Amino acid sequence: MYIIMTNSAAREHRIVSGTVTLLSSISILAREALPVSVKGRGNSSWKFPKKPFNFKFKEPASVLGMAPAQTWCALANYRDVTLMRNAVSLEISSLTGLDWTPSGRFVNLVVNGQFCGNYFITEKVDMEYSHVDAGDKGFLVCLDTYYDATYKFKTSIKNFPVNIITRNGEALDQSAVNEIRQSLDAAEQAIYRDGDWNKA
Numbered sequence: 001m002y003i004i005m006t007n008s009a010a011r012e013h014r015i016v017s018g019t020v021t022l023l024s025s026i027s028i029l030a031r032e033a034l035p036v037s038v039k040g041r042g043n044s045s046w047k048f049p050k051k052p053f054n055f056k057f058k059e060p061a062s063v064l065g066m067a068p069a070q071t072w073c074a075l076a077n078y079r080d081v082t083l084m085r086n087a088v089s090l091e092i093s094s095l096t097g098l099d100w101t102p103s104g105r106f107v108n109l110v111v112n113g114q115f116c117g118n119y120f121i122t123e124k125v126d127m128e129y130s131h132v133d134a135g136d137k138g139f140l141v142c143l144d145t146y147y148d149a150t151y152k153f154k155t156s157i158k159n160f161p162v163n164i165i166t167r168n169g170e171a172l173d174q175s176a177v178n179e180i181r182q183s184l185d186a187a188e189q190a191i192y193r194d195g196d197w198n199k200a
Contacts, residue, residue, distance in 0.1 A: 001074075001107040001121070003055065005038050015039045020055055022064065022107075034061065041073060043145045048078040050117060054124060063121060066103040071124040074109060076117075086120050126165075139172065140165040141180060151177050156185045157192050 005018040019033035036055040045052055053074040060068040077083045086104065093101040104122035108115070125140065134140075142149075142163045149163035151172050164180060166172050 001119070002033075002110045003036075003038060003053070003074075004033065004112055018055070042076075045076065045078060048076070050076040050078040052076040052119075053111075064105040064107070066105065066123065069123045071126065073122050073124050074107075075120040075122060077120055083118055083120070086122070090122070134167070136167065137170070138167055139176075141184070153177070153181050155181075155188050157188045160188075 002021040002023065003018055004021075005016050015037050016039075018036055018038045020036050021033045034057060036057055038053055038055045040046060040051055041054045042052045054071055055074065056071045060070045062068045063072055075086055077086060080086070083106070087106070090101055090104050102123040102125060104120050107119055107121050109117065109119040142165060143160050144163045145161055147154075147161040147163065149165055150169070151164035151166070153162050154160060155162060162181075162184060164172060164177060
């Protein structure tokens with residue numbers, strides 16, 4: 001996969017314009033350089049030399065045979081020497097029979113002519129283009145160290161930062177927030193009860 005950016009601002013979490021070209025060992029998968037916007041991504045992962053990115057098409061597009069989506073993530077897997085943990089996690093998720101699990105493919109990534117290594121390309125989970133039918137009142141619950149959502153809390157045992165993202169920023173009843181918190185606290189207590197997850 002080749003990404004060409006107008007400048008290096010994406011390395012600073014700023015959105016820049018660019019193009020994406022997909023190649024295989026035997027043929028060009030996308031015969032034209034497709035216009036995209038590119039942005040650096042990640043919390044702690046952004047601190048490492050191998051940078052992760054998001055890239056967004058103007059319209060939902062299929063990448064490497066995966067279902068069309070508008071925004072895609074290029075995960076660097078810098079701290080994973082196997083490069084496989086994210087792929088294995090998604091495979092396990094798909095085997096559980098969930099309504100939707102993001103797809104993913106491995107690529108060798110070249111950015112502005114510089115080879116950056118092996119990356120894992122996967123769909124970005126969001127409210128607008130997710131393949132999960134969450135309905136008009138749906139929401140996403142995310143563990144996120146940015147901790148900057150309108151609706152947020154920290155779990156009772158591990159103090160994990162939880163953001164609740166609503167569709168188009170719609171208001172969420174406090175009772176719904178409390179119910180989400182109670183559900184996550186109950187799961188956490190079942191796992192870490194008495195400080196020993198083996199007792200769960």
